[in-house]
Amino acid sequence: MTNSATHWTLDHIREMDARDPLADRRDLFAVPENIFYLDGNSLGALPRATPGRIAEVIEKEWGEGLIRSWNQADWINLPARVGAMIAPLIGAETWEVVAADSTSVNLFKMVAAACAMRPGRRKIITETGNFPTDLYVMQGLESLLDGVDLVRVGADDIFEALDEDTAVLSLTHVNYRDGTIHDMAALTKRAQAMGALTVWDLSHTAGAMPVDLNDAGADFAVGCGYKYLNGGPGAPAFLFVADRHQEEIDPPLSGWMGHARPFDFAAEYEPAEGIARNLCGTPAILGLAALEAGLETFSGVDMDAIRVKSMALGDLFIDLVEQMCGDHNFTLACGRDCEKRGSQVSLHHADGYAIMQALIARGIIGDFRAPDVMRFGMTPLYLRYRDIWDAVSGMAEIMDGAVWRDPAFSERAAVT
Amino acid sequence: MTNSATHWTLDHIREMDARDPLADRRDLFAVPENIFYLDGNSLGALPRATPGRIAEVIEKEWGEGLIRSWNQADWINLPARVGAMIAPLIGAETWEVVAADSTSVNLFKMVAAACAMRPGRRKIITETGNFPTDLYVMQGLESLLDGVDLVRVGADDIFEALDEDTAVLSLTHVNYRDGTIHDMAALTKRAQAMGALTVWDLSHTAGAMPVDLNDAGADFAVGCGYKYLNGGPGAPAFLFVADRHQEEIDPPLSGWMGHARPFDFAAEYEPAEGIARNLCGTPAILGLAALEAGLETFSGVDMDAIRVKSMALGDLFIDLVEQMCGDHNFTLACGRDCEKRGSQVSLHHADGYAIMQALIARGIIGDFRAPDVMRFGMTPLYLRYRDIWDAVSGMAEIMDGAVWRDPAFSERAAVT
Numbered sequence: 001m002t003n004s005a006t007h008w009t010l011d012h013i014r015e016m017d018a019r020d021p022l023a024d025r026r027d028l029f030a031v032p033e034n035i036f037y038l039d040g041n042s043l044g045a046l047p048r049a050t051p052g053r054i055a056e057v058i059e060k061e062w063g064e065g066l067i068r069s070w071n072q073a074d075w076i077n078l079p080a081r082v083g084a085m086i087a088p089l090i091g092a093e094t095w096e097v098v099a100a101d102s103t104s105v106n107l108f109k110m111v112a113a114a115c116a117m118r119p120g121r122r123k124i125i126t127e128t129g130n131f132p133t134d135l136y137v138m139q140g141l142e143s144l145l146d147g148v149d150l151v152r153v154g155a156d157d158i159f160e161a162l163d164e165d166t167a168v169l170s171l172t173h174v175n176y177r178d179g180t181i182h183d184m185a186a187l188t189k190r191a192q193a194m195g196a197l198t199v200w201d202l203s204h205t206a207g208a209m210p211v212d213l214n215d216a217g218a219d220f221a222v223g224c225g226y227k228y229l230n231g232g233p234g235a236p237a238f239l240f241v242a243d244r245h246q247e248e249i250d251p252p253l254s255g256w257m258g259h260a261r262p263f264d265f266a267a268e269y270e271p272a273e274g275i276a277r278n279l280c281g282t283p284a285i286l287g288l289a290a291l292e293a294g295l296e297t298f299s300g301v302d303m304d305a306i307r308v309k310s311m312a313l314g315d316l317f318i319d320l321v322e323q324m325c326g327d328h329n330f331t332l333a334c335g336r337d338c339e340k341r342g343s344q345v346s347l348h349h350a351d352g353y354a355i356m357q358a359l360i361a362r363g364i365i366g367d368f369r370a371p372d373v374m375r376f377g378m379t380p381l382y383l384r385y386r387d388i389w390d391a392v393s394g395m396a397e398i399m400d401g402a403v404w405r406d407p408a409f410s411e412r413a414a415v416t
Numbered sequence: 417m418t419n420s421a422t423h424w425t426l427d428h429i430r431e432m433d434a435r436d437p438l439a440d441r442r443d444l445f446a447v448p449e450n451i452f453y454l455d456g457n458s459l460g461a462l463p464r465a466t467p468g469r470i471a472e473v474i475e476k477e478w479g480e481g482l483i484r485s486w487n488q489a490d491w492i493n494l495p496a497r498v499g500a501m502i503a504p505l506i507g508a509e510t511w512e513v514v515a516a517d518s519t520s521v522n523l524f525k526m527v528a529a530a531c532a533m534r535p536g537r538r539k540i541i542t543e544t545g546n547f548p549t550d551l552y553v554m555q556g557l558e559s560l561l562d563g564v565d566l567v568r569v570g571a572d573d574i575f576e577a578l579d580e581d582t583a584v585l586s587l588t589h590v591n592y593r594d595g596t597i598h599d600m601a602a603l604t605k606r607a608q609a610m611g612a613l614t615v616w617d618l619s620h621t622a623g624a625m626p627v628d629l630n631d632a633g634a635d636f637a638v639g640c641g642y643k644y645l646n647g648g649p650g651a652p653a654f655l656f657v658a659d660r661h662q663e664e665i666d667p668p669l670s671g672w673m674g675h676a677r678p679f680d681f682a683a684e685y686e687p688a689e690g691i692a693r694n695l696c697g698t699p700a701i702l703g704l705a706a707l708e709a710g711l712e713t714f715s716g717v718d719m720d721a722i723r724v725k726s727m728a729l730g731d732l733f734i735d736l737v738e739q740m741c742g743d744h745n746f747t748l749a750c751g752r753d754c755e756k757r758g759s760q761v762s763l764h765h766a767d768g769y770a771i772m773q774a775l776i777a778r779g780i781i782g783d784f785r786a787p788d789v790m791r792f793g794m795t796p797l798y799l800r801y802r803d804i805w806d807a808v809s810g811m812a813e814i815m816d817g818a819v820w821r822d823p824a825f826s827e828r829a830a831v832t
Contacts, residue, residue: 102697104671140670254556255520281518
C-alpha cells in the first residue's frame with residue numbers, strides 16, 4: 001500500500017471529532033472502555049436502552065402480563081412495528097417491511113416465492129462470491145424444486161447472464177468480504193427487462209448507507225438485524241415485498257402468523273392481506289424487542305450523514321494503515337474509492353489470522369475471513385475518528401514488534 | 417356435566433398441597449399475586465432466574481464481550497446445549513435434539529426432508545384436527561413439491577390411512593384443543609411397517625408429560641419452547657432427528673449454521689455431521705438463553721411426578737366444575753379419563769368466549785379456542801391445588817352472578 005498525500009496528525013483527528021455531526025450518538029451505546037470496536041458489521045454494539053427495555057419486556061410484559069401481553073403489550077404487532085422502523089432506512093414504505101425469522105429463512109421464502117411467480121423459467125442467477133448462507137439456501141432450493149437451476153457467475157458477468165430463462169436475480173447488495181457495492185438500480189432494471197424478479201440481501205447495507213429499494217424498483221429484499229441495526233446476537237431479520245407484489249406473493253413457509261385470521265384456527269390456509277403473509281411461526285418477542293431498541297438509535301439520523309462519516313472513517317483507516325504500517329505487506333482487499341466501498345475496510349495479509357488475533361487481544365476488534373482477509377467495520381453511530389487513530393496506532397505497534405508471531409495467536413477459532 | 421363421587425372441601429385441597437412433592441418448584445417462578453394462571457400451555461410463566469440470566473447475556477456477553485462471545489460465552493453451541501437439556505424430557509439422546517427457529521419452520525424442515533427420503537411416495541398423512549400451523553405448513557409444502565399430496569383424515573382413521581404410498585405421517589402428539597393423546601408407539605410402528613417416516617409435533621407434550629421418542633421408534637420430531645418449557649414469548653423451538661437418520665437427512669433450509677465448517681465460508685454447501693445440519697441461520701441468542709433458563713426449572717424433576725400431578729390437577733378441576741358449576745351448561749371437551757388426556761382441561765360452552773373474558777378480568781387466566789372451547793392448562797411446576805380451587809370458585813361466582821353477560825366481555829381479541 002502506498003502513502004496518501006495527507007500526513008495525518010492527532011490534531012487533525014481531534015478536529016474531525018469536534019466537527020462530527022453524529023458525535024453525540026455514541027452516548028446511546030455502551031461501548032466498553034479501551035475497546036476499539038471495528039466489528040459492528042458482524043455484531044452491532046449494545047445500545048444503552050436495550051437492557052432496560054428487555055428487563056421491562058421480561059419482568060412486566062411476560063412475568064406480570066403473561067399471555068395477555070399478546071394484546072395488552074401489542075406483541076402481536078411487533079414484527080410489523082419493527083419492520084416499519086426499518087423501512088425508512090432502506091427506501092421502503094412502512095407497510096412493505098416486516099421483521100421475522102433469520103436472514104437465511106427469509107431468503108428461502110423470497111426466492112422460492114419469486115420462482116413460483118415465474119413458472120417455466122429455469123434460472124436463479126447469483127454471484128459466485130455471494131455470502132455463503134445465501135448460496136447454501138439457494139442450493140437447498142435448487143435441490144427441492146424441479147426445473148430450477150442455480151447459476152453462479154462472477155460479479156462482472158451478472159448483467160450479461162440475465163436472460164429470458166431467468167426467474168430470479170438474487171444478490172447481496174454489499175459484498176461481505178470486499179465491500180463491493182452492486183448497482184442495484186441498473187441490475188434490477190436489466191433483470192426486469194428480461195422478465196425476471198430481484199431479491200436483494202441488504203445485510204451489509206441496512207443501517208450502514210442509504211439505499212432506496214423503491215427508487216431502484218426492487219421486487220423483494222431481506223436483511224440482517226444484528227449488524228448495523230444493533231439488534232443483538234442472532235436478532236430477527238427482516239424482509240421487504242414491494243407493494244405491487246403483495247397480493248400475488250405466496251411464500252411456501254405458510255405458518256399460522258401469515259394467515260388472514262390466525263386466531264380463528266381454521267383448517268385451510270388463507271394468506272393475510274399485505275406484508276403479514278410473509279410471516280411464518282410465532283414471533284420471537286425478546287429478539288424483536290431488542291431489535292426495536294437497536295433501531296431507536298437511528299431516530300432522527302439522516303442516512304446520508306451516516307454514509308459521509310462511514311466513508312471518511314474508512315478513508316482515514318486506509319490512510320493511517322499506509323502512514324503507520326506501510327512496510328508490513330498489507331494490500332487493500334476493498335476499493336480505494338470510498339464511493340464504491342461499503343461501510344468496511346478489508347485488507348489482505350498472508351498472516352491475517354494471527355495478526356487479527358493479536359489485535360483482538362489488545363482490544364482492537366475486527367474479524368477475519370478465510371483465506372487472508374482482515375475486515376474492519378465502520379459504524380458511524382458509535383465510532384470516533386480517534387478510535388481509528390488509536391486502532392491503527394495499536395496495529396502498527398503489533399506489526400513493528402511482530403507481536404502476532406506469538407504462537408498464542410495462530411490457533412483458529414470461530415468468529416461470525 | 418354430572419357430579420363425581422367426591423365432595424371436595426378446602427381441607428382436602430390443603431392436604432394435597434401439603435403432600436405435593438413438586439410444591440417447592442413454585443418458588444422458581446414469578447407468578448403474580450392474585451393470578452390463577454391456567455394458560456401455561458400457551459405461554460409458560462416466568463422463571464425467577466430468567467431476568468438475571470438475560471441481563472448477564474445482554475450486559476456482559478453482548479455489551480462487553482461483543483463479537484468475542486460467540487466463542488468466549490460459547491454462544492455458538494447454545495442450540496446444541498439447549499437441545500441436550502430438552503432431550504431427557506422427551507426420551508431422546510442429547511445429540512438427537514437441537515433448539516432453533518420456530519416450530520413451524522422446523523416442521524417444514526423435517527417433513528420436507530422426510531419426503532425427500534421417500535421418493536416416489538405421494539402422501540403426507542395428517543389429522544384433520546391437527547394444530548393449524550402444522551396444517552398450513554404442510555399445505556405450503558404440498559404446493560411447493562411436485563407429486564406430494566397432503567391427506568387429512570380424522571383421528572380414528574389414521575391407522576387405516578397409512579399405506580405403501582405414504583411418505584410421511586405427521587401428527588401432533590397431544591391435540592391442542594381437546595388434549596387427546598395419540599398412541600405414538602402404535603402409529604409409528606404402523607407407519608414404518610408401511611415404509612413411511614414419522615414426524616411428531618410435541619408442542620403440547622414436551623415438559624407436560626413423559627414421552628419416549630426412542631422407545632416409540634420415532635423418526636423425527638419438533639416442538640415448542642414457550643409453552644411447558646417456560647422459554648418466554650416466541651422462544652426458539654426444537655427438533656429431534658433419530659440417530660439412525662442423522663447421516664441421511666438433508667433439510668432443504670440449508671443455511672450456514674448447518675454447514676460442516678461455517679467459518680470457512682466455502683462456496684459449496686456441505687452438511688455438518690450430526691444434528692447441527694438441521695440448523696439454518698444465525699442462532700437467536702437472547703431467545704435461546706431464556707429457553708435455557710426455562711429448562712433449568714426441570715432440573716432434578718422426574719417427568720412421571722409431573723404427569724401424576726398434572727392428572728390430579730386436571731381431575732380436580734373437572735370435579736370442582738361439576739361440584740360448583742354443575743348447573744351452568746358446561747360440557748367436557750376433553751377426556752374424563754386422565755390417562756387419555758394431555759395436561760389441560762377443555763370445556764365447551766356456547767358463551768365460552770365471554771365467560772373466558774370475564775374469568776381473565778378476574779385474574780383466572782385460561783384461553784379460548786373457536787368456536788366454543790375454553791382451555792385450562794395444568795402446569796405442575798407452578799400450580800397449586802389451591803389455585804384450582806380458587807379458580808373454579810371464582811368461575812362459579814362469575815356464572816352464578818352472570819357477570820360474563822356484561823357487554824365488555826363479548827368483544828373478540830387475539831390470544832395465542
